[in-house]
Amino acid sequence: xxxxxxxxxxxxxxxxxxxxxxxxxxxxxxxxxxxxxxxxxxxxxxxxxxxxxxxxxxxxxxxxxxxxxxxxxxxxxxxxx
Numbered sequence: 516x517x518x519x520x521x522x523x524x525x526x527x528x529x530x531x532x533x534x535x536x537x538x539x540x541x542x543x544x545x546x547x548x549x550x551x552x553x554x555x556x557x558x559x560x561x562x563x564x565x566x567x568x569x570x571x572x573x574x575x576x577x578x579x580x581x582x583x584x585x586x587x588x589x590x591x592x593x594x595x596x
Contacts, residue, residue, distance in 0.1 A: 542574035543587070549594035558589035565595055 549569045556564045561579050565586050568575035575595075587595045 542576040543568070543580075544574045544596045545569040545571075546592075546594045546596065548592045549590075550592060552591065554589045554591065555586035555595060558585040560585065569594075 543565055545565055545568045547570065549566050551566045551569070553564075553566065555566055556562055559565075560581065560583065563575075563577050563580055563586075565575040
């Protein structure tokens with residue numbers, strides 16, 4: 516019983532840390548060098564489209580974005596910052 520309680524508390528704490536760190540991260544900025552090649556969407560685990568945020572003041576902010584930066588690594592023009 517004690518192990519279950521400790522595991523539950525640790526799980527809750529880790530979940531809260533993840534949630535707060537994810538919400539406090541700054542959004543991706545898409546530079547004007549983006550050519551809308553769609554490689555960022557193909558690299559995204561959720562098929563999100565960061566290139567649609569090109570030229571917006573707020574950058575790419577999507578609630579499903581994990582901030583894994585796979586899209587950043589896939590960009591041939593280094594347009595995602």
